[in-house]
Amino acid sequence: MNEPLLKVTALHKHFGGIAATDNVNLAVEQGQVHAIIGPNGAGKTTLIAQLSGQIRPDSGDIEFAGHSIVRYSMAQRARQGMARSFQITSVVMPMTLLENVMLAVQGSAGHSFRFWAPVSKDRTLMNAAMESLTEVGLDDRATHIAANVSHGEQRQLEVAMALAMKPRMLLLDEPMAGMGKEEGSAMVEILNRLKGKMTILLVEHDMDAVFNMADKLSVLVNGHVIATDSVANIRSNPDVQKAYLGDGHE
Amino acid sequence: MNWLPTTVAARVYALMLLILALAPFIFEWIDQPFYLDLLSRALILGIAVVSLNLILGFGGMVSLGHAAYIGIGAYSVGIASYYDFYNGWLHIALALSVSAGFALLTGAISLRTRGVYFIMITMAFSQMVYFTFLSLEEYGADDGLVIYARSEFPEIISMDSSTSLYYWIFALLLASLFFVYRLVYSRFGRVIVGSRFNEPRMQALGFDTYRYRLTCYVISAMMCSLAGMLLGNFTGFISPDMIGWARSGELIFMVIIGGAATIFGPLVGTIMFVVLEEALSAITVYWHLIFGMLLVALVLFGKGGIHGWLSRLDRKGAEHE
Numbered sequence: 005m006n007e008p009l010l011k012v013t014a015l016h017k018h019f020g021g022i023a024a025t026d027n028v029n030l031a032v033e034q035g036q037v038h039a040i041i042g043p044n045g046a047g048k049t050t051l052i053a054q055l056s057g058q059i060r061p062d063s064g065d066i067e068f069a070g071h072s073i074v075r076y077s078m079a080q081r082a083r084q085g086m087a088r089s090f091q092i093t094s095v096v097m098p099m100t101l102l103e104n105v106m107l108a109v110q111g112s113a114g115h116s117f118r119f120w121a122p123v124s125k126d127r128t129l130m131n132a133a134m135e136s137l138t139e140v141g142l143d144d145r146a147t148h149i150a151a152n153v154s155h156g157e158q159r160q161l162e163v164a165m166a167l168a169m170k171p172r173m174l175l176l177d178e179p180m181a182g183m184g185k186e187e188g189s190a191m192v193e194i195l196n197r198l199k200g201k202m203t204i205l206l207v208e209h210d211m212d213a214v215f216n217m218a219d220k221l222s223v224l225v226n227g228h229v230i231a232t233d234s235v236a237n238i239r240s241n242p243d244v245q246k247a248y249l250g251d252g253h254e
Numbered sequence: 255m256n257w258l259p260t261t262v263a264a265r266v267y268a269l270m271l272l273i274l275a276l277a278p279f280i281f282e283w284i285d286q287p288f289y290l291d292l293l294s295r296a297l298i299l300g301i302a303v304v305s306l307n308l309i310l311g312f313g314g315m316v317s318l319g320h321a322a323y324i325g326i327g328a329y330s331v332g333i334a335s336y337y338d339f340y341n342g343w344l345h346i347a348l349a350l351s352v353s354a355g356f357a358l359l360t361g362a363i364s365l366r367t368r369g370v371y372f373i374m375i376t377m378a379f380s381q382m383v384y385f386t387f388l389s390l391e392e393y394g395a396d397d398g399l400v401i402y403a404r405s406e407f408p409e410i411i412s413m414d415s416s417t418s419l420y421y422w423i424f425a426l427l428l429a430s431l432f433f434v435y436r437l438v439y440s441r442f443g444r445v446i447v448g449s450r451f452n453e454p455r456m457q458a459l460g461f462d463t464y465r466y467r468l469t470c471y472v473i474s475a476m477m478c479s480l481a482g483m484l485l486g487n488f489t490g491f492i493s494p495d496m497i498g499w500a501r502s503g504e505l506i507f508m509v510i511i512g513g514a515a516t517i518f519g520p521l522v523g524t525i526m527f528v529v530l531e532e533a534l535s536a537i538t539v540y541w542h543l544i545f546g547m548l549l550v551a552l553v554l555f556g557k558g559g560i561h562g563w564l565s566r567l568d569r570k571g572a573e574h575e
Contacts, residue, residue, distance in 0.1 A: 056458065082460035094455045096448045108446050111459035116441040117469065123444055169459065 007070060009034045009173055009203050010055070011026055017050055017227075024050040025061065026227035032173070032205050037195075039206045039214040042224035043247075044177035048092060048207045051224065052177050055205070056088045057081045058199035069172060082111065085172030089162040091207075097151040102148055103162050108168035129174050136168035142196050156187030163194060173203040180210045192217065213241075223247070258305045263564035267518040270525075276422060277559020278417045296528035297423045298484045303508045303520045304430045305477035310506065311514035312438050313470050314450030315365070316500050318373045319380025323475045325497030329387060332399045332492045342405030342413070349479040356383075357475030360427055361468050365554040398493025405487055407453045413487060423484050427521070430477050435517050446470050447515075511552050513561025522560050538565070 008031035017018045017025035020108045024047045032038045042048050053059045055066060057078040066160045073081055082088075095104050105122060110116050123129055137143045140160040145153055150161060159179060166174050179195065180188050192213050198204065199217060208214045214221065215235055222232040231238060239246055259265045273299070281289045302324055309315040330349040334340075360379040366373055393399045404413050413419040437443045449456045449463040456463050480564070495501075504527070510524050512523020529550065534541035556563050 058454070063525060078457040079460050079462045080455070082458055088456070088458050090458070094452060094458075096451045096455065099448070103444070107444055108459050110441055110444065111461055114304070115467070116445045116461065116466070118441040119443075120436050120440055122436070122439040123441055124439065126441075129441075137540075165459065 006034065008032055011067040012055070012203065013065045013067070015051075015054065015066070016062045017054060018062055025054065025084055028064070028224075028229050029223060029233070030229065032203060034203055035200065036219040037199050037204045037206060037217055038220045038222065039208055039218035040224055041208060041211055041214055042156070044209070046224040047227040048209075048224055049177065052077070052088070052175060052207050054087065056175055066073045081221075082169065084119045085170075086133045086175060087166035087169040087171035087173070088175035089159075089166050089177060089179060093112040093155070093158045093162060095150045095161055095165065098149065099131070100147050100149055101137060101153065101164075102130070102133055102146040102158075104161060105136050105168045105191060106130065107163050108136070108165040109133050112169040112171075115192075133158075133168055136164040139167055139197075140164045154187070156183055157188065159183060159187070159191060160194065163191075167198075173205060174198070176204060178208055179206070180208060180213055188213065259359045261565070262567045263518075263561060267522075270518075270522065276313055278420055287416070289396065290416060292528065292532055293486055293525075294416070294420050294423055296525045297420075297427050298481050298488060299505070299508065299528060300521045300524040301423070301427050301430050301484070302478045302481035303505055303512075303524045304427070305433055305481065306505050306518040306552055307509045307514060308434050308437070308472045308477070309471055310509055311447045311516070311520070312434075312443065312450065312466060315471060316373050316506070317364075317376040317471075318499060318506065319360075319376035319378075320475075320478055320505050321497045321499070321569050322380035322383040323357070323478035324482035324485060324501070325383055325387065325492075325494070326356060327479035327484075328481075328486035328492040328496060329393070329399075330479070331405060331486035332389035332401050333393060335401050335403065336393065336399065340403055340406040342407040345405045345483055346480070349483040350476050353475045353479035354472050357472040358468070361471040361475075365464060365471065377502065380497065380499055384497050384499070388499070394493070396494060398491055398495070401486055401490050402493065404490075405483070405531045407555075419484075419488060419509050423488075426480055430480075430516060431521065433477070437446065438517075442466065444568075488572055507549060511549070511556070511559050513559030516559075516561040519559050519561030526560065
């Protein structure tokens with residue numbers, strides 16, 4: 005049997021009296037696009053923060069490629085091959101797009117205790133970075149300062165940085181957040197191109213996008229996964245309809 | 255002739271370096287040897303400020319304790335000489351190793367904090383150094399320690415005359431400027447700068463930012479200790495006064511006036527600070543008042559410091575054309 009790439013077992017996280025993550029079990033198969041959906045306040049962000057190492061769970065285990073990573077720092081998890089994008093755009097704003105992605109390449113290229121050679125003459129860094137920028141369609145914007153490009157382009161930059169790390173898994177936190185229709189569809193296109201080539205765990209509020217893309221869906225409600233199934237089955241699941249799709253919601 | 259500097263800032267800096275290189279001859283020519291003293295002191299502080307700019311400007315680590323490393327460097331010369339060890343290489347090795355050790359220890363603790371807490375804890379550690387030297391009766395305590403001879407180096411690079419000492423200072427200053435320049439644009443430097451703007455992102459990219467920042471802190475401290483080693487030789491006297499936290503505050507001011515996170519800005523800021531201090535104190539005994547107001551004005555209106563102001567001249571010029 006195929007071991008899942010990411011396996012989450014009985015994960016718990018409480019903030020005071022509130023169970024933000026309540027006994028979450030999750031298995032992400034190699035090569036699949038697995039989406040986590042849920043209404044606002046369902047604990048999606050808390051869950052992804054625990055997966056990436058930003059916060060520690062109270063109990064439970066996270067296994068990545070067969071090893072428990074629950075005690076690893078963010079940086080260690082990144083070096084294990086878990087690349088994340090942030091819900092709120094998080095890039096180095098005063099640097100150019102190229103410089104941002106070069107940092108990502110650097111992060112996965114061994115240590116950076118190299119004090120002398122300028123990165124601007126580092127062909128290996130630059131070529132790999134341009135490749136990732138091309139992949140998300142930002143190659144012609146490479147020399148622009150990150151702070152000066154559109155929001156949609158910053159989101160694409162986030163994905164380019166994650167890709168540049170040559171990860172085993174992409175952890176995307178609402179990649180479509182705050183995007184207009186056009187920008188959103190550009191992002192969907194990028195993700196569709198990655199589909200099949202890479203394992204992706206996607207947390208998304210925008211369900212229409214997810215339905216088209218995901219191989220598997222998990223529905224998170226009040227910190228608890230109420231169902232994990234294929235897209236078609238989730239659509240017809242009465243529990244999900246009640247909790248998420250909402251009676252009289254639309 | 256495309257090797258000539260094209261921006262206003264670059265031209266100013268090139269001219270400044272040229273003047274600094276010829277300064278001993280210029281001052282001899284106009285018969286003002288005292289100016290060389292003043293400039294030597296300014297450039298020694300310049301090295302310290304360039305080193306502080308590495309962590310404060312590029313790394314975003316606002317240390318209010320950098321003067322401690324000047325003290326460690328100066329006392330390395332003083333205490334070694336006190337026991338009749340005059341070898342200059344020994345002095346340098348002592349300054350570098352003690353400052354590295356102290357920076358590693360205190361940095362490892364300080365860098366666990368952020369913002370105001372980092373400022374406070376670096377200040378606390380530097381005050382520890384201050385009070386340690388203040389209480390060491392053997393080495394003069396608050397009276398200070400006289401250094402009777404300069405560090406001994408081979409004849410050809412001896413620092414015995416004021417001119418040769420000046421060129422020691424100038425050479426080490428150039429070396430630190432070049433070093434910082436290379437460092438900032440290296441892989442290491444990119445991690446440091448990236449961490450200043452967005453540390454969580456850098457961690458998500460796989461960087462243990464703490465280790466990089468700590469390394470940077472130690473490098474900066476070692477550079478600063480060289481300034482201290484030169485200061486000990488220059489003044490021939492060291493006292494705890496040189497390393498109090500107010501001194502560290504002045505260093506921060508010099509970085510800000512010149513322009514943090516630029517290569518030459520902090521050096522210009524330092525020279526300006528020292529010259530202004532000297533000029534104003536010659537005019538009136540109430541010079542602190544005027545000086546303070548000038549500093550406030552510079553910080554308020556000079557966004558990006560002197561370097562920022564020089565860079566804006568370019569843009570204005572371009573608009574006129």
